[in-house]
Amino acid sequence: MPRKRPSPPGHGPRGGRPDPRDLPIEHVRDRMSSYIYGNITVLAAAIAVDPEAIRHGSAIWAVLATAVLTYLAHVLAHLVAHGLGGDESASDDARRESVVTIMRNANPIATSGLIPAVLYAVAWLGWVPAGWAQTAALVILVVRIGLVGVFMQRFSGKQPTFLGLWGGIVLAAVAFVIGLVKVVLTH
Numbered sequence: 001m002p003r004k005r006p007s008p009p010g011h012g013p014r015g016g017r018p019d020p021r022d023l024p025i026e027h028v029r030d031r032m033s034s035y036i037y038g039n040i041t042v043l044a045a046a047i048a049v050d051p052e053a054i055r056h057g058s059a060i061w062a063v064l065a066t067a068v069l070t071y072l073a074h075v076l077a078h079l080v081a082h083g084l085g086g087d088e089s090a091s092d093d094a095r096r097e098s099v100v101t102i103m104r105n106a107n108p109i110a111t112s113g114l115i116p117a118v119l120y121a122v123a124w125l126g127w128v129p130a131g132w133a134q135t136a137a138l139v140i141l142v143v144r145i146g147l148v149g150v151f152m153q154r155f156s157g158k159q160p161t162f163l164g165l166w167g168g169i170v171l172a173a174v175a176f177v178i179g180l181v182k183v184v185l186t187h
Helices: 025-048 051-056 058-082 092-105 107-111 114-124 130-146 148-155 162-186
Strands: none
Touching: 025 058, 025 092, 025 107, 025 114, 025 130, 025 148, 025 162, 051 058, 051 114, 051 130, 058 092, 058 107, 058 114, 092 107, 114 130, 130 148, 130 162, 148 162
């Protein structure tokens, strides 16, 4: 049986994606924050669309626009905030690397809309009913949020426990309520 080659330093088993355990804790925290925030904002968008918007195709753009625009707003906010007390002696390369790091750490926001968009596209094509696609999108987003407790334990080098799973379930319930309240109050 062939031996698995070790991943290059800073890269996980999937190739180009770094293993979170190899990143500085500040980066892991930023990525986890982006993951949760992105999934909550897309969850609210996924709740807000109606089956007619799914059948018409506009729901695809609603979830993608939510993810992309939230990503851009997040990156802009971090770039402005990182300018506070900035190091005047920092090189252009260091500034560029800071921008790249901010953008990379925000990627989970941008990617949070992909699964719902694909499900809504499948419904738009008529392959599945719109209600089924919306239910599947909501369930997947809630499950993604619900697994945060387990991810946090794993990335902390701990064995995942029932308590971590339970914490994620509570987080998912709170996230769903946030999404629902946002829709009720803004639509």
